[in-house]
Amino acid sequence: MQWNLDQLVCLLAAADSGSFSAAARRLGKAQSAVSTAIAHLELDLGLTLFDRRRHTPVLTAEGEAMVLEAREILRQCDQLDARANALASGEESRLTLAVDEALPYPPLMEALTVLAERWPALELSLLNGAQDDIPSWVADGTADLGVLFSQPTLPEALSVRQIARLSQTAIVAADHPLAGEREVRLSTLSRHRQLVVASPLGGTPLGGTTQGGHRPARLSPRVWQLNSYYAIAELVSQGIGWALVPEHIAAYPMYRSLVSRLSISDLPEPASVDVELVRRRAAGRGPIARWLESELSARLSR
Amino acid sequence: MQWNLDQLVCLLAAADSGSFSAAARRLGKAQSAVSTAIAHLELDLGLTLFDRRRHTPVLTAEGEAMVLEAREILRQCDQLDARANALASGEESRLTLAVDEALPYPPLMEALTVLAERWPALELSLLNGAQDDIPSWVADGTADLGVLFSQPTLPEALSVRQIARLSQTAIVAADHPLAGEREVRLSTLSRHRQLVVASPLGGTPLGGTTQGGHRPARLSPRVWQLNSYYAIAELVSQGIGWALVPEHIAAYPMYRSLVSRLSISDLPEPASVDVELVRRRAAGRGPIARWLESELSARLSR
DNA sequence: TAAAAGCCATCAGGAAATCAGATAGATCAT
DNA sequence: ATGATCTATCTGATTTCCTGATGGCTTTTA
Known part of the structure; x- marks a missing residue:
């Protein structure tokens, strides 16, 4: 497991916005950052997540499966954050x-x-x-x-x-x-x-x-x-x-x-x-x- | 959300092994790496995860709650990896x-x-x-x-x-x-x-x-x-x-x-x-x- | 009681990853 | 055909991360 959460965030942003450039704009990063993040993610997973033959990249079937998994992970991360905030504000565990x-x-x-x-x-x-x-x-x-x-x-x-x-x-x-x-x-x-x-x-x-x-x-x-x-x-x-x-x-x-x-x-x-x-x-x-x-x-x- | 998956891995290793040093040995890292990783995680979450008053750190109640959340996240990450491997070996999505x-x-x-x-x-x-x-x-x-x-x-x-x-x-x-x-x-x-x-x-x-x-x-x-x-x-x-x-x-x-x-x-x-x-x-x-x-x-x- | 061992936090220096910006090639729309 | 937009890649700078060393503290051992 070499990949990290930022790469998953990039994946979801790219999948949702339809292009790496748009994802970069949304995330406030450079386009190259998104591009390399997804390229590294693809290397780590051993999959081709996007079909780049067209002008804008389009998710492959494997990419869609990974998007679903990634979305679930980031949802869990948000939940951890929410729980941490609640605990930090005094909520009982x-x-x-x-x-x-x-x-x-x-x-x-x-x-x-x-x-x-x-x-x-x-x-x-x-x-x-x-x-x-x-x-x-x-x-x-x-x-x-x-x-x-x-x-x-x-x-x-x-x-x-x-x-x-x-x-x-x-x-x-x-x-x-x-x-x-x-x-x-x-x-x-x-x-x-x-x-x-x-x-x-x-x-x-x-x-x-x-x-x-x-x-x-x-x-x-x-x-x-x-x-x-x-x-x-x-x-x-x-x-x-x-x-x-x-x-x-x-x-x-x-x-x-x-x-x-x-x-x-x-x-x-x-x-x-x-x-x-x-x-x-x-x-x-x-x-x-x-x-x-x-x-x-x-x-x-x- | 500043923290990353490595910090969660350190948290679980420390929680499971009972000390930062043992966790470092298990993870093949230096003790200082585990120590700072958990310190940063605590800063990011705004929580005290370990009670360090004794010789070996012991999880606080908040820490235990975070361990549960973290374990679930890493389980999902393993699942993503497993699915990626299956897809990479030709399994249909x-x-x-x-x-x-x-x-x-x-x-x-x-x-x-x-x-x-x-x-x-x-x-x-x-x-x-x-x-x-x-x-x-x-x-x-x-x-x-x-x-x-x-x-x-x-x-x-x-x-x-x-x-x-x-x-x-x-x-x-x-x-x-x-x-x-x-x-x-x-x-x-x-x-x-x-x-x-x-x-x-x-x-x-x-x-x-x-x-x-x-x-x-x-x-x-x-x-x-x-x-x-x-x-x-x-x-x-x-x-x-x-x-x-x-x-x-x-x-x-x-x-x-x-x-x-x-x-x-x-x-x-x-x-x-x-x-x-x-x-x-x-x-x-x-x-x-x-x-x-x-x-x-x-x-x-x- | 004193020494030894184990643990943690912190610091410094170096390795590695990450980032932004620039550039070149490709595709799409006009 | 041309301009706009996109992606991949390169480069240098910044940041992060890691290791190893050190000192303070607690627990165990002699």
């Missing part, structure tokens, strides 16, 4: 996304589908984890971005942004004494055990590193804490107590027939839980991360 | 094949399927034509190769090779007086009109350009000539006469229920028709044409 496994899947997967089309070369890693895993993965660099349900304590090194709010519903087991009621009052609920998400488990979230993020409402004096909405739904369906969970968890096929929704008559405002996006303060701010943030925010809010 | 429309399709299509896999870049043209079209297309350069049923007269400029022999069967209309007979004698057949393929139509094939190729057997004094087996089968099914046609024509779904096969008791040898491949004397002798010739011969003979 890899992105690791950590998401709470209890988040609604469809909007997440739709966003990733669009992502795959728009940045086909991106190496994406997707980590599914429980409530507590997400911030620790982001904090230790395992993940660049994390999406999780709002929780009261987060490492200081992380920055948080609320990106959506999911409405919640109260559920009990289908055979629970409360299941028959059309509406219940808080005072009624408080006589039964409440299951809430909490992280870190059993800790007293009052330390100096506490950030915003409201803690899950404790409406009953008898509380069990778990780190997973799935575990909560599981226990609720066993009749252990009641819980506030996001709508999509209550609607999940595995639980839908086992649990019963409760409407709480005297709740000051509709129950909801925030979805937050966390990143290390310094990182996770490339163009793809920013796009993904707004995309997830839009899709989760529908 | 285009091939136009003219076939008699009455040839059996399945073996033809199977051969073309294999052809498409084996020479993916070949530009193939397939012309379907009647008996007379094939040799004229090959003679005037419209086609490179022709496949047709043996016919007595061919232009002098064409060379012919028999590549298969298809057995024939006699057919009459299902409601023809002969249709009930289990076996017929030639003397019986000769009392009915025979339809034969002939080309050129109505000509007296005795001119100076006559070549080998036996003319279709005229077993009856009353003969109609047509240039297409399909037209013959059509007329036979109308009860116009009887004909010798290749087995697959008699088995063609459109005619199968309309015609009846006859077995001729006193035919000296089983009726058959030769399939021939024609080319201009000078042309049609590239590797692909030769492969196609043997492939068609094998598949048509099954």
Whole structure:
């Protein structure tokens, strides 16, 4: 392989413009440069690319085949350049996304589908984890971005942004004494055990590193804490107590027939839980991360 | 785009071997050449491809992305070279094949399927034509190769090779007086009109350009000539006469229920028709044409 | 701990490729 | 027939590229 890219450029310019002189003008070179470039290319390839018997050279069949190959190579070169420019302007070449496994899947997967089309070369890693895993993965660099349900304590090194709010519903087991009621009052609920998400488990979230993020409402004096909405739904369906969970968890096929929704008559405002996006303060701010943030925010809010 | 292919080669060698020195040894260059090549590449791309803080350089994330792009480009370059070598050794870049429309399709299509896999870049043209079209297309350069049923007269400029022999069967209309007979004698057949393929139509094939190729057997004094087996089968099914046609024509779904096969008791040898491949004397002798010739011969003979 | 080995970046000088401009021969259009 | 345009080729100058040497740095070895 003796030839170089400039010779391929000359070949395409000559093929497109129909003469070596025109190609030279287009490329801003001397005609002799194009002429010798193509002559050398022909020597290197062992082919006659142009039929020079007429006034203006005309591509041979072999020449046309080479033009097709050359065009593909230069297209790839342009792609390399484009990718280099994108990377040079800060675009991520890899992105690791950590998401709470209890988040609604469809909007997440739709966003990733669009992502795959728009940045086909991106190496994406997707980590599914429980409530507590997400911030620790982001904090230790395992993940660049994390999406999780709002929780009261987060490492200081992380920055948080609320990106959506999911409405919640109260559920009990289908055979629970409360299941028959059309509406219940808080005072009624408080006589039964409440299951809430909490992280870190059993800790007293009052330390100096506490950030915003409201803690899950404790409406009953008898509380069990778990780190997973799935575990909560599981226990609720066993009749252990009641819980506030996001709508999509209550609607999940595995639980839908086992649990019963409760409407709480005297709740000051509709129950909801925030979805937050966390990143290390310094990182996770490339163009793809920013796009993904707004995309997830839009899709989760529908 | 300032960079060149040598720099990409250096990048890959360095990435693969883990150090610039090793890459230089592998490429048969000085270490400084590799070092400056990669340094220039980094300047051109605006990226840091290697992390040089340690003893041996290690690819950055951006570097890995560029390695993937570069590998693809060099793969394409190898492909261009391979194609150039093939073309230089006489391989066709285009091939136009003219076939008699009455040839059996399945073996033809199977051969073309294999052809498409084996020479993916070949530009193939397939012309379907009647008996007379094939040799004229090959003679005037419209086609490179022709496949047709043996016919007595061919232009002098064409060379012919028999590549298969298809057995024939006699057919009459299902409601023809002969249709009930289990076996017929030639003397019986000769009392009915025979339809034969002939080309050129109505000509007296005795001119100076006559070549080998036996003319279709005229077993009856009353003969109609047509240039297409399909037209013959059509007329036979109308009860116009009887004909010798290749087995697959008699088995063609459109005619199968309309015609009846006859077995001729006193035919000296089983009726058959030769399939021939024609080319201009000078042309049609590239590797692909030769492969196609043997492939068609094998598949048509099954 | 000290020496040795291996690696990289950089520099200088020479080899090689590339380029622009000029020229001559060929082809096309008028 | 003539002028315009094209290609191939030559020449000298510029640029690029390469090798070999050197020094600084890191890792391994003694």
